[in-house]
Amino acid sequence: ERQRELERLKSEFIQNVSHELRTPLAIAQGYAELLNSGELGELQAEQREPVRIVTRRLRMLSGLVDNINAILETESKPLERESMDLADMVSTTLTNFRGTVEEHGLTLKDDVPADFPNLSGDPVLLWRVLDNLLNNALKFTPAGGHISVRLWQEGTEIALQVADTGIGIPADQLERIFERFYQVDGSAARRYGGTGLGLALVKEIVQAHGGRVTVESHVERGSAFTVWLPLANA
Ligand code: ADP
Numbered sequence: 001e002r003q004r005e006l007e008r009l010k011s012e013f014i015q016n017v018s019h020e021l022r023t024p025l026a027i028a029q030g031y032a033e034l035l036n037s038g039e040l041g042e043l044q045a046e047q048r049e050p051v052r053i054v055t056r057r058l059r060m061l062s063g064l065v066d067n068i069n070a071i072l073e074t075e076s077k078p079l080e081r082e083s084m085d086l087a088d089m090v091s092t093t094l095t096n097f098r099g100t101v102e103e104h105g106l107t108l109k110d111d112v113p114a115d116f117p118n119l120s121g122d123p124v125l126l127w128r129v130l131d132n133l134l135n136n137a138l139k140f141t142p143a144g145g146h147i148s149v150r151l152w153q154e155g156t157e158i159a160l161q162v163a164d165t166g167i168g169i170p171a172d173q174l175e176r177i178f179e180r181f182y183q184v185d186g187s188a189a190r191r192y193g194g195t196g197l198g199l200a201l202v203k204e205i206v207q208a209h210g211g212r213v214t215v216e217s218h219v220e221r222g223s224a225f226t227v228w229l230p231l232a233n234a
Contacts (some may be wrong), residue, residue: 014080032051060193066128086151089123091110094112107147111150112149113152117153117158117159126209128202133225141222147164157211161224163223164224202225206218206229214228
């Protein structure tokens with residue numbers, strides 16, 4: 001009983017804190033982005049780097065709080081499904097993502113069919129799945145590498161794959177990376193940043209859609225994450 005009560009209090013606490021952080025962070029990030037873009041006036045040379053750092057850190061914090069909120073939401077709310085064009089969502093996301101990929105010295109290849117069947121899903125949550133997989137590929141792939149994104153239909157399923165030529169994941173860790181807060185190497189993870197929540201969220205969202213996530217990876221050669229979603233009842 002006591003254990004259950006403590007669990008409940010912990011969830012409630014996390015929920016309250018992340019909820020309270022959301023608005024001030026969004027506002028601070030908005031202003032930082034404006035400063036950083038130069039829209040509020042030209043920055044002096046010595047101000048540019050600090051503003052860039054503040055902006056990047058706020059983006060990271062917002063991402064973290066978004067992931068915590070999203071995990072709590074997927075647990076407690078039913079999916080808001082609609083008939084959606086996943087191919088269109090992927091293409092739009094990649095258009096925005098391409099610049100960031102190039103800034104990191106990586107290349108992006110995509111194979112997304114223009115004409116693709118609709119599926120029944122929650123567009124906001126499925127976007128989060130893609131966003132988390134893309135950001136991991138970006139984070140764990142050294143400059144000079146490649147990221148490729150593919151979307152295809154296989155029987156009654158849709159497959160969305162994000163592959164990279166990055167650092168890879170040891171075979172004995174492939175199950176564990178989907179656990180909440182799990183990171184392959186704590187000290188390396190500090191170097192790469194992150195919280196270990198992304199893949200837990202990916203798995204929970206995909207399972208809530210009746211799908212599954214598979215991963216293939218080889219250390220120092222790269223990783224490929226594939227999300228399989230049922231096409232039924234679009
Ligand atoms: P985070 O990225 O915030 O650490 P995730 O849950 O997204 O958390 O990922 C958990 C761990 O799985 C990462 O810390 C990393 O060790 C490993 N991982 C995830 N994606 C990749 C990838 N594309 N390449 C190599 N390792 C990865």
